[in-house]
Amino acid sequence: MSGDDLTAPMPVPHEPDARIDIVGDEAGRTTGLVAGLERLTWSAPGRRIVVVGGLAVISHLSHLHRVTMDVDAVVWMDSPEVLDLLVGGGAARVTNGARLPSGHLVDLITVGAYDPADLPTEALDRMFILAHRWAYDTARETHITAYGARTGLPKASATAWLATPGALAAMKLQSIPRRAGPTIHKRASDAYDLFRLIDHCERKGTVSRQLATAPSDLGDFCLRQARAYLVDEPERTVRWFRTEGSPDMGQISVDDLVATGTPFAESLERRLAQ
Structure with missing residues (x-):
């Protein structure tokens, strides 16, 4: 777009x-x-x-x-x-x-x-x-x-x-790497929101379908970021949950992130290529 x-x-x-x-x-x-x-x-x-x-x-x-x-x-x-x-x-x-x-x-x-x-x-x-x-x-x-x-x-x-869920995911994905100084702890809640959104709203492909229509290079950026936080380096995200987040966030495992993030990233990649 x-x-x-x-x-x-x-x-x-x-x-x-x-x-x-x-x-x-x-x-x-x-x-x-x-x-x-x-x-x-x-x-x-x-x-x-x-x-x-x-x-x-x-x-x-x-x-x-x-x-x-x-x-x-x-x-x-x-x-x-x-x-x-x-x-x-x-x-x-x-x-x-x-x-x-x-x-x-x-x-x-x-x-x-x-x-x-x-x-x-x-x-x-x-x-x-x-x-x-x-x-x-x-x-x-x-x-x-x-x-x-x-x-x-x-x-x-x-x-x-x-x-929309897709727009919220995009805002979370651009926000996480911007966190620094007094707001750095908010990357945990950003990543947790992202995980919960995808886990709940991607069951019917909603998030990937919406992100595939995002303007300019926003969709491609979101694909790279989602892979990094949920698939390629989930240990880092889990560390944020456990050191900067709430007890509920601390219950999320590496396997949880990968199980949710992998099919989402694959779906978004397919949709962006169409």
Whole structure:
């Protein structure tokens, strides 16, 4: 897709009936995240707010696979206005976003028009732009509901644009090698999100099928990175899980990564060659 015009938002089919139900956790963290998303969308009505990060992965898995207090979102070049709306609604302005009264951090990433010919030559900078813009363009409007763990009753709901599994995988794969300094420990959660996404969503070929349509050289980059983290050097990834991650991450073995990563990489390679 190297000839794509990415100077303006791509037309995306409107699918207002897409729904995801999330099984709540005993501590109510899932409910809190969805309530935070509801606050974000309520504060900026009519805005295309694309959910990415941990909450987006949780939504596709339909359960809380790891703890997070962040609501990460991609918006179109209007984050100052969205931030003003959030602050006007009671949030506190922080670097890159706002902190809601609930304590949840809203991290806003902006995308905008660009000429493909002007993309950075440095690979990671280029992949950052491509992955986030692709996530914005291909997101699906989704109604997300979190249910109580004990009651089974709906506790919080929000309607927002949800990044696809393929776009989320791309964002994780470009993010891992960028982690350094105070955020280096986040490579464990990035790799864990990637593993869980592929393990769950690739059963019908969803992730590889979507990545094969990614713009420019994003798909090829993702293939190389996925092979490195899941197939060629899984011991390194497992070491991150055990030294920088949660106990749940520490339960993932080298064999788990290889068993999930090998068929995924083979499928993506075939699709990219077509």
